[in-house]
Amino acid sequence: MASQSPPPDTSAPEQKHWLVRPSTIRLLWIGGIALLVGVTGAELTLDDPHTYFGADGLFGFNAWYGFLTCAAMVVGAKLLGYAIKRPDDYYGPDGEETR
Amino acid sequence: MLGLLPPGLILIAAAALLPFTSGRLRDTVLLAAPLLAIAQVMALPAGASLTLDWLGEELVPLRVDAISRLFGLIFSIMGFLGALFALRQQRLAELVAAFLYAGSAIGVAFAGDLLTVFVYWELMAVASALIVWSGGMAGSFGAAMRYIFVHFLGGVLLMAGIIWHIVEGGGTGFGLIGLAHPSGWLILAGFLINAGAWPLSSWVGDAYPEASYSGTVFLSAFTTKTAVYVLWRAFPGTELLIVVGLIMVFYGIIYALLENDMRRILAYSIVNQVGFMVTGIGIGTEMALNGAASHAFAHIIYKALLLMAAGSVLLQTGRRRCSELGGLFQSMPVTTLCAIVGALAISAFPLTSGFVSKSMISDAAAHEHLGLAWFLLTAASAGVFLHAGIKFPWFVFFQKDSGLRPPDPPWHMKAAMILAAILCVGIGVYPAPLYALLPFEVEFAPYTAEHVIEMLELLLFAGLAFFVLLPLMKRTRTISLDTDFLWRRVGPALWRLGLALLTAAGALGGRLLTSAGRLGSSVSGRVVGPQGLFALTLETGLTILVLTIALAAALWFTLGPDLMAAMGGG
Numbered sequence: 001m002a003s004q005s006p007p008p009d010t011s012a013p014e015q016k017h018w019l020v021r022p023s024t025i026r027l028l029w030i031g032g033i034a035l036l037v038g039v040t041g042a043e044l045t046l047d048d049p050h051t052y053f054g055a056d057g058l059f060g061f062n063a064w065y066g067f068l069t070c071a072a073m074v075v076g077a078k079l080l081g082y083a084i085k086r087p088d089d090y091y092g093p094d095g096e097e098t099r
Numbered sequence: 100m101l102g103l104l105p106p107g108l109i110l111i112a113a114a115a116l117l118p119f120t121s122g123r124l125r126d127t128v129l130l131a132a133p134l135l136a137i138a139q140v141m142a143l144p145a146g147a148s149l150t151l152d153w154l155g156e157e158l159v160p161l162r163v164d165a166i167s168r169l170f171g172l173i174f175s176i177m178g179f180l181g182a183l184f185a186l187r188q189q190r191l192a193e194l195v196a197a198f199l200y201a202g203s204a205i206g207v208a209f210a211g212d213l214l215t216v217f218v219y220w221e222l223m224a225v226a227s228a229l230i231v232w233s234g235g236m237a238g239s240f241g242a243a244m245r246y247i248f249v250h251f252l253g254g255v256l257l258m259a260g261i262i263w264h265i266v267e268g269g270g271t272g273f274g275l276i277g278l279a280h281p282s283g284w285l286i287l288a289g290f291l292i293n294a295g296a297w298p299l300s301s302w303v304g305d306a307y308p309e310a311s312y313s314g315t316v317f318l319s320a321f322t323t324k325t326a327v328y329v330l331w332r333a334f335p336g337t338e339l340l341i342v343v344g345l346i347m348v349f350y351g352i353i354y355a356l357l358e359n360d361m362r363r364i365l366a367y368s369i370v371n372q373v374g375f376m377v378t379g380i381g382i383g384t385e386m387a388l389n390g391a392a393s394h395a396f397a398h399i400i401y402k403a404l405l406l407m408a409a410g411s412v413l414l415q416t417g418r419r420r421c422s423e424l425g426g427l428f429q430s431m432p433v434t435t436l437c438a439i440v441g442a443l444a445i446s447a448f449p450l451t452s453g454f455v456s457k458s459m460i461s462d463a464a465a466h467e468h469l470g471l472a473w474f475l476l477t478a479a480s481a482g483v484f485l486h487a488g489i490k491f492p493w494f495v496f497f498q499k500d501s502g503l504r505p506p507d508p509p510w511h512m513k514a515a516m517i518l519a520a521i522l523c524v525g526i527g528v529y530p531a532p533l534y535a536l537l538p539f540e541v542e543f544a545p546y547t548a549e550h551v552i553e554m555l556e557l558l559l560f561a562g563l564a565f566f567v568l569l570p571l572m573k574r575t576r577t578i579s580l581d582t583d584f585l586w587r588r589v590g591p592a593l594w595r596l597g598l599a600l601l602t603a604a605g606a607l608g609g610r611l612l613t614s615a616g617r618l619g620s621s622v623s624g625r626v627v628g629p630q631g632l633f634a635l636t637l638e639t640g641l642t643i644l645v646l647t648i649a650l651a652a653a654l655w656f657t658l659g660p661d662l663m664a665a666m667g668g669g
Contacts, residue, residue: 017429020500036563039555046549052465053473062477062556069478070485070564073349077356078571084580085357088420091578091587093237 036063103149105161105209106139106171107219110178110202114195126186129194133178136205140171148211156271159211165538166392170208170328172536173396174201176522177320177403184407184515185313193233193310197317200226204321208328212271213261216329220257220293224250227322234310242309245583249292249302257289276333287334294326294377295370297346301581304354307366308419312410315362319406320399323369327376327395336383341472344381347374348479355486356572357579359420361495362409365402368487371479372398372445378476379460382467385539390459393537397452397526401444404519405491408438411512412495415505422574426500433507435496437516444523446488446558447480452526454554455533455545462543480554481561488558489565494574 018024040060043049051057101109113132120128145168149161178201188194203226206219224247232243263282265271276283295303307318334340351371358364372394379391411434412427413419428435440451447453461480464473507513526533534541544550565572 019428020426020497032559032563036559039552039559042552043556046552049549052468053470056473056477060556062553063560065474065477066481066557066560067564070481070561071568073352073478073482073485074356074564074568074571077353080353081357081577081579085575085577086580088359088576088578090580 039063101135101139101142103143103147103161104139105149105206106136106143106175107202107205107209109136109139110175110198110205112202114198114202117195117198118191129182129186130179132198133175133182133201136175136178136202137172140168140175140205143168150211153214156214156265157212158215158271159273160206160215161209162211162273163209165536166328166331167208169392169396169536169538170324171205173399174205174208174321174324177201177317177399178205180400180403180407180515180519181313181317181320183518184316184410184512186511187509188311188313190233190235190311193230193314196226196229196233197314200230200317200321204325207325211273213264213273214271216273217254217258217261220325221254223322223325224254227318230314230318231306231310234314236309236311239309242306245586246302246306248586249299253289253292253299255289256285256292260285260287260289273329274332275335278334278337278339283334287330287337290326290329290333291343293322294330294373295323295347296343296377297350297370298582300347300350300370301583303370304358304363304366304581305583307369308360308362312414315366316403316406316410319365319369319402323373324395324399327373327380327391330377330380331388331391335380335388338381340377340381341469342381344374344376344378345472345475345479347371347377348475349482350374352479352482352486354579354581355490357577359422359574359576359578361412361419361421361424361491362406364421364491365405365409365487368405368445368483368491369402371483371486372402375457375460375476375479378472379463382460382463382469382472384463384467386459386466386543387463389537389539389541389543390456390463393456393533394453394460396533396536397444397456397523400519400522400526401441401452404437404441404516404523405445405487407512407516407519408434408441409491409495411508411516412505414508414512416503418503420574420576421494421498422576424495424501424503425498426496427503427505428496429500430504431496431507433513434516435492437513437520438492438496440520440523442488442492444527446484447554448488448527448558449546449551449554450524450527452523452530452533454527455530456526458545458550458554459543477557481557481564484558484561485565489562490572493565 040063043060049057055061110132113128116128117125143161143163145163145165147161147163148159151158151160178198181197181201182194185194185197200223203219203222207216207223210216210219228243228247228250231246232239234243260282263285264276264280267280267282269276269280269282276286278284278287292299303323307315310318330340347370349371351367351369351374355364355367355371358367376391376394376398379387379394411431412424415431416424416427418424444451444453447457457480461473461476464476530545534543
């Protein structure tokens, strides 16, 4: 294993890497939302978009369908997790079967 | 230069040579053999074949056409990338197994008859199990044993199917098989086990994360994709495969969303991606089959890239759980960037290889008006970004700072990742060479404004869902139960129950005998009494010896005369 330098003190915001400072994260959210609006708006520039099944021709179909199905998958996985999640030493330490 | 030498044999010969090499010579063999295999794959003329007679059956160890060349090429490329990444791997056994494994996969791709397919198929099973075994993790041995049992089961089904197919007059040739005869179902089951199809998909998530940092890179490429290749040849247009593929797609997403081990996330994601390919094969139109083939090609590269990034993190930190990682982008910039390229490619972002291949499959579903399949594939495309595209890089390289500051891995590992990343972007930007390799003419334009905007919408809003729902995805030190629960828990429990019942029955029988002995002790106390013959306690070994002799005697008296007659001894 490679040597690791001791972790720097990251408690003060100004010492954090610029990418993880709260101000950068706020900017990333603003940029991200602008991008979402821009991409959805770009749909208006298409003349006569192709539709196969009706619903896929609705405005912003991929946006809301993508968001909703992902939310459903996350919530579905969470619910299933209550039934099938076990501590990671369930089959023995390090996943090895205990005999 | 090498005539009609099957290219897989180059890597198999290199595997045999590796134990006798060291230092520079070993490096040379590791890198030159896959390059030679790539050259041989491209040099073989289309339509060429080799035939051999073996026990009255015709074997075809080499059959060159567009689809065999496509898979042979990507397997050879993967052999090179994997060898470059594993150049300083100290476990010789893993390197030998990896070359045998890669060579056998290429062997399957060029095999023209079912018997050759089967021989290479089993070589792959043994070689890949050896890779898991030599992983050096605490769980490697157990995982390798479970892995090999599942694959031997697949091998038995496949062998039974092949023999039945040949006996029924289907011939040894490897081509379209279909489900008209029950032998086809057996062959399909054997193929699907290797594809990681549910309900026997747990071996992928179980075994792959237990291999070494470099072993998993090899494992990710060959077994499931040779399965895609043989399904492509033997079962195109089999509608059942649409259902099987869609189940795999969502199984992969859900289990990856629940998972904490970074390489197990990517292993589940293999099942998800192979699900897209299996669905495409089930749709079976030229566009869908082109899509499945090109997606396999693209997938092998970006999945290897993702697992190289994960392997680099494992090597540099010794940690595998997302809950113990994070913030690594600060000290591993090359690995982080390469992981992001792989993540974008697997998510099928425009300008990456996934975009020009995967969309062919969902477009084929739309063309065939398979509404349900199309809506599910579209949801799954968003789900890929969720579970592999963002989750993997986010939890490993960003999220909360773990405080770890390991450097990027050694040069050859970085070089392998950068090469794979260049291929991911190169194929995405300029897909023409890949399209030219496909078996059918490509009538598909990935870069239309509509297509690009729709894909960006889908993926960016999936990304929004990830960050909005992040609190629901807090990492926990857990695993998720899978169907292997049946043989890791239920089976052993039933075995112990059976043993307990037998012991109890034995004790009861002994007590009855003792009682009988007391009753009859006046007559024959020496035989059945508490100190008599029947109450003797024998050691287990002696008991087994007595039983073995009794069984041998019984066999001899029933079969002996026939056996002697057959041997000519009367």
